[in-house]
Amino acid sequence: MFNRRYAERDARSFRKRGLGTTSRTLVALVGDVDGATVLDVGGGIGAIGLTLLERGAVRVTNVELSAGYEDAARELATERDVRERVDRRVADFVEDADAIAEHDVVVMHRVVCCYPDADALMDTAARHARRVLVLTYPQQRIWIRGGLRLVNLFLRISGCGFRTYVHPVERIHRSRHGLRLGRVERNGLLWESALLVR
Secondary structure, eight states: OOOHHHHHHHHHHHHHHOSOHHHHHHHHHHOOOTTOEEEEETOTTOHHHHHHHHTTOSEEEEEESOGGGHHHHHHHHHHTTOGGGEEEEESOTTTTGGGSOOEEEEEEESOGGGOSOHHHHHHHHHHHEEEEEEEEEEOOOHHHHHHHHHHHHHHHHTTOOOOOOOOOHHHHHSOBTTBEEEEEEEETTTEEEEEEEO
16 A cells, blocks of 8 residues: 555655645654654654754654655655665564664654554554654544544455554553653644653
């Protein structure tokens, strides 16, 4: 589903309009990144990481499950002359966690809703965040749950193995490995963003 064509579309949009609304919210929640290292889990083309580099971060590691993003992401990093400061890995973040170092900031933009085991994902992210973890996930609304069930039905019928999830928000916000909930912001009618701080 998240193939090269999808990545090229995202890259064109980022070049033309910059970050989308929910991505801008996450960048704002992170705050000061001067001298920080950033781990962008499921970062796609790497737009948030590139923006944080422009704002003072020293290095970004992007862990992405789909290899379809790699060409477009490399082009964007090269255009901004930061390719040597971006480490891209195609991997399952939870399964390959031991091979990934801790970072000051961990970002998970629309990742929790793509992963079946929210506790494993959140625990792994919390262990890797030295300072803050920011993430976006679907709001806990009945109509969103119903809509995503229809999306999953369509995906199943079309033969796509990808599924979406609406995990209980109390599991997402739970204190883990020294991180606690600091702030929550709603982004329109669908998304919600949270900041967890150490």
